[in-house]
Amino acid sequence: MAIKSKMISLGSAAVITLTLAGHSFAAAIPFTDLGDINAKEKILVLQEKGYVKGVADGLFAPNSVITAAEGIQLIVNALELNLDTVRFIKEPKATDYYTKANDDAWYAGALIIAAVNGLEFPNDLDPSQEWTREEFTYHLIKAVEAHSNLPMIKIIPADITDGDQITMDYSGAIQRALIYGVVQLDAEGKFNPRAKISREEAAGQIYNVLEYIKAHPAPAIDLEEAATE
Template identity: 60%
Template sequence: MKTKTIILSTVTALSLTFAVPSYAAANPFSDLTSIAAKDKIIALQEKGLVQGISDDLFAPNDIITAAQGIQLIVNAANLNLDLVRFLVEPKATDYFKNADNDAWYANALITASVNGVVLPADLDPNKKWTREEFTHLLISTIETHNNLPKLKLVPVEINDSKDLTIDYDGSIQRALAYNVVKLDEQGNFHPKAEITRAEAAEQIYNVLEYIKAHPAPSPQPDLESETNSKRSPSSTSPQIPGAK
């Protein structure tokens, strides 16, 4: 990663937003009739957080690519370049050697990298992603950019845990605790299965709902300092000469 090409003017905005962007779609996707997550996908579409392959088609059963997954996560975490000043015009290939600087995803890759999303320099934007790859990156990014309440995590038994990439195990466990994902009836996660656009969108919706229901705790006032600041010499009882 060529970090020397940028100067961070200040810390980028980290909180999630649920406001409707100006580019939010007006008409719902027409190919979600038989999709269980239909309402969740439409809700994300109305917020401008997901886009289709055309104005009215979402292609829910298509396998998500790395580029599409990164774009979804960048949108969900509200990552942007608003507070970043570049010394030179950035290119996606400054960060990822296999990227196409003219591709639709170029800005998403730059935004993700500048905001600290951990991705390999040899990322293939067109690679089809697995369930564990998408879930791990989603959870790790959301946790990095949000002050989520601490969990007393009780690990869930995953029957196909032997198929999990070991570095992803913690993220998958927390995704289960956040109700972002669920195991199937046999207790399997299917980590190496390719993830569809509908499944990825559902995870995005679920993690945003979790954050909405668990806002970051407000800073607690320093009660001792506040008490001390209220004290003054005049509050002390006056000493009267000769009094007992």
């Protein structure tokens, strides 16, 4: 069962305010290991914005498989989520939300931010688990739709030739990801849902979804009209 955000009410003298930043990244030393990969320019743009970081100074490791912890950190950064306006009775720990997390690990802050901001992941999430294409795509699309108020769209399902391999709960989000231009099928019309997703491809999906949000802003809210409803 997915964990919902834990918003703790105020009123205690022991209340503290946390300001764990959504952007956790090292100094922007240009990556030197991107070569001629397809997503090179996208990765460099994301690095400049502070949305991605390397595994070491100047190294992005584009071909490495992304883990759940890395994927959640990417999503948190891209959506600029944080705890700036959240108050807790006691300082939260990653293990308050995810039983297999390590409270001293580099990813602990990102997991707390994700949970408090309502991103839904299983409470037995393994941060070190390598994510598949369908897992990352599903979680990215669900997070973006929840926090970016994307306008409703009419979907004509794409014919995915290996669609029978997609986890049923993930299929809707993957169809929308195709419509948004976040992912593409290969030359044979396959999505390859069970294949491991690389850091390069995950970063490419992040860039693509941010471009979609930029091109399709949420409708402006008429405050006067809202106040009369």
